[in-house]
Structures are given as C-alpha cells and as structure tokens.
Amino acid sequence: MSEKKRLFSGIQPTGNLHLGNYLGAVRNWISLQDDYEAVFCIVDLHAITVAQDPCVLRQSILDVARVYLAAGIDPDRSTIFVQSDVGAHAELCWVLNTVARMGDMEKMTQFKDKSDKEGSERSSVGLFDYPVLMAADILLYDTEVVPVGDDQRQHVELTRTLARRFNKQFGETFVVPRADIRSDGMRIMGLDDPTKKMSKSAASEYNYISLTDTSDIVRKKIMKAVTDSEPSISYDQNRPGVKNLIDIYSLLDGKSADEIVRQYDGKGFGDFKKGLAHVVVDFLLPLQDRMAAISDDDVCTILERGAQRAGAIASEKYSHVKKRMGLGNDNNLNK
Numbered sequence: 001m002s003e004k005k006r007l008f009s010g011i012q013p014t015g016n017l018h019l020g021n022y023l024g025a026v027r028n029w030i031s032l033q034d035d036y037e038a039v040f041c042i043v044d045l046h047a048i049t050v051a052q053d054p055c056v057l058r059q060s061i062l063d064v065a066r067v068y069l070a071a072g073i074d075p076d077r078s079t080i081f082v083q084s085d086v087g088a089h090a091e092l093c094w095v096l097n098t099v100a101r102m103g104d105m106e107k108m109t110q111f112k113d114k115s116d117k118e119g120s121e122r123s124s125v126g127l128f129d130y131p132v133l134m135a136a137d138i139l140l141y142d143t144e145v146v147p148v149g150d151d152q153r154q155h156v157e158l159t160r161t162l163a164r165r166f167n168k169q170f171g172e173t174f175v176v177p178r179a180d181i182r183s184d185g186m187r188i189m190g191l192d193d194p195t196k197k198m199s200k201s202a203a204s205e206y207n208y209i210s211l212t213d214t215s216d217i218v219r220k221k222i223m224k225a226v227t228d229s230e231p232s233i234s235y236d237q238n239r240p241g242v243k244n245l246i247d248i249y250s251l252l253d254g255k256s257a258d259e260i261v262r263q264y265d266g267k268g269f270g271d272f273k274k275g276l277a278h279v280v281v282d283f284l285l286p287l288q289d290r291m292a293a294i295s296d297d298d299v300c301t302i303l304e305r306g307a308q309r310a311g312a313i314a315s316e317k318y319s320h321v322k323k324r325m326g327l328g329n330d331n332n333l334n335k
Contacts, residue, residue, distance in 0.1 A: 005037065005145055006039065007039065007147065008141050008143040008177075009148070010040060010041035010137065011025060011064060012046050013057060013061040015060070015200035016210040016212050017200070018198055018200050019211065020199075021067075022211060029078075030071060033073065036145060038077070038079070040079065043083045044057065044083050046083070046134070048126065049124055061082055062296050062300070069290075069299070071287065079306045085303070088314035088315055089137055091318055096135055096139075096162050104158060108155070110130070131154075132162070135158060135163075139163055140313070141313055141317070142317065145178060146177050146180060147181075153181060156177065160176050160178075188244065190202060191209070191221055191244075194243075194244045195240060206221050206224055208221075209284075211284065225241065225273065227241045227242050230242075235257040
C-alpha cells in the first residue's frame with residue numbers, strides 16, 4: 001500500500017469542460033498527484049441525476065478523460081476511471097442511505113439550487129440523493145483529502161458526518177476525510193454573470209469558455225464579457241466582472257493581479273480584453289493539440305486499467321462494510 005495519503009476528486013461528463021473546470025479543479029490536480037495517491041473519477045452516475053442523451057453522454061465521458069490526460073494527469077501516477085465501471089459506488093450509496101437522515105439531506109443547498117429549473121416535485125430522487133453518492137465515492141477509497149471548491153464544502157461535511165455516524169454504529173470502518181479548499185481558481189465566475197460560477201449548463205454560451213472553443217470564439221466571448229461602467233481597471237471585490245477577468249489572466253499568465261493592473265494602467269477595457277484573449281488562446285491551442293493526439297482507443301485502454309485498480313480498492317472496502325453490517329453470506333465480523 002502506498003505511504004502517501006489518498007486523494008479523490010471527480011468531474012461530471014456533461015457538456016464540454018470549460019476554463020472554470022480547468023482552473024478550479026484540473027490545474028490543481030496536476031500538482032497534487034505528486035504529493036498524494038490520487039484517484040480521479042469521471043462521475044457519470046452523478047450526471048444522470050438529470051436527463052442525458054445516452055450517445056452524447058458516452059462521448060462526453062471519453063472527452064473528459066481526454067482533457068484529464070492532455071492537461072497533465074498521468075495515468076501511471078494517478079488512477080483515472082469511470083464511476084459506473086465500479087459497482088461498489090452505487091452499492092455503498094444505498095448502504096449510506098440507511099445511515100443518512102432526512103434532516104441531513106434537507107440542509108443541502110445545492111438540491112434547492114439545481115431543482116429550481118424543474119421544480120422539486122419534478123426533480124429526480126437521484127438529484128436529491130446526489131450528496132450521498134458523493135459520500136460513497138469518497139469513502140470507498142479511504143480518502144483523506146478531497147480537493148473541492150467552496151460550493152462543495154457542504155457535501156464534504158455530510159461525508160464526514162456519515163463516516164463518523166457509521167463508525168460509531170458499526171465500528172471503525174471509514175477514514176473521515178477533509179476538504180482541501182484552495183482560494184485561487186476555485187470560483188471562476190461566468191463571463192456574462194460574474195455573480196454566479198462559470199457553468200457548462202448555463203443558458204448562454206457566453207457564460208463560459210469551453211476548452212474546445214476556437215480562437216475566434218474565445219476572442220468574441222471575452223470581448224463581450226461583463227465588466228462595469230468605471231473606465232479604469234482595478235482589482236476590487238466590489239467589481240466582480242473585472243476581478244473575475246483579472247483572476248483568469250493571473251492564473252493563466254502567472255502575473256499577480258497588481259502586475260496586471262499596472263500593465264493596463266491608463267488603458268481601457270478594449271486593450272485589457274484583447275490581452276486576456278491572447279493569454280487564453282495561447283493556453284488553449286497547445287492543450288487542444290494534445291487532446292487531438294489522444295485517440296478514443298487510447299482513452300478506453302487507460303479507463304479500463306484505472307477501473308481495475310479502483311475496483312480492487314473499492315471491492316475490498318465494500319466487503320469490509322458488508323461484514324460490519326452483517327450483510328451477505330459471510331458474517332464473521334472479525335475478519
């Protein structure tokens with residue numbers, strides 16, 4: 001067994017991944033895989049909590065894995081797999097449902113946010129139960145560290161609650177994980193609405209920059225990005241649109257916010273946005289070239305290998321859970 005602590009994280013395969021996904025998650029994962037035994041999942045079971053086209057979903061799974069690989073997630077150092085390829089995720093979710101309480105679930109703010117479109121009565125039970133499946137994802141791997149954005153903090157806290165509750169009732173079984181919340185890049189906001197997180201499910205394509213967008217589309221989206229009526233460029237929490245664009249510039253270019261502000265001192269938003277578009281395009285073009293060089297067959301081979309590794313860990317943990325609870329044919333709790 002590795003002496004490194006284990007880390008788990010994942011992204012849904014719904015739509016094209018965007019710059020917010022990269023800066024908020026994948027970019028961070030690349031460095032973390034040096035320090036942890038990293039497990040990175042494509043969470044397709046989470047994706048089907050809302051309606052999906054099966055053919056589109058199947059291709060999206062491959063495309064998300066391709067982004068992982070092109071961005072620098074190394075399958076020799078990290079485990080990359082598809083959630084539904086490891087059956088223990090769904091099985092442990094059901095077990096944890098018997099430990100979770102309705103009071104726990106009714107506190108989850110994301111269900112309220114996500115169900116607004118359809119109304120809670122029309123939303124799937126899976127959408128309501130989403131946080132328990134997330135808990136199962138994490139607890140299956142004796143995960144110690146979960147890198148998430150601040151909007152996912154509540155879900156990790158539920159995971160911690162369920163782990164402690166199970167351990168108290170059935171004996172020490174699960175590692176109680178901690179959230180690793182990074183301040184930089186975790187909240188890349190929408191270009192058209194800087195008060196809300198950049199989202200691939202946004203109504204307008206001008207909300208996000210897809211990692212597959214052409215250079216012309218990138219420039220067009222950035223030039224239309226929301227700023228404000230003030231003529232100067234400054235880094236200020238009270239100017240969310242400008243701050244968001246500076247954040248993107250800084251994360252991709254490596255300059256501090258202060259350096260960027262000084263660079264565009266006395267210049268207008270036109271010059272600033274052209275400069276930002278240049279930085280984004282310079283980042284995306286080589287990434288897109290690397291993505292194009294990875295075939296579907298290559299992706300499938302890596303995902304199959306990852307599922308075997310993840311499955312071995314998950315199967316052992318779930319067997320232990322069953323024994324703790326008295327489930328199955330072998331009820332010897334001392335094993």
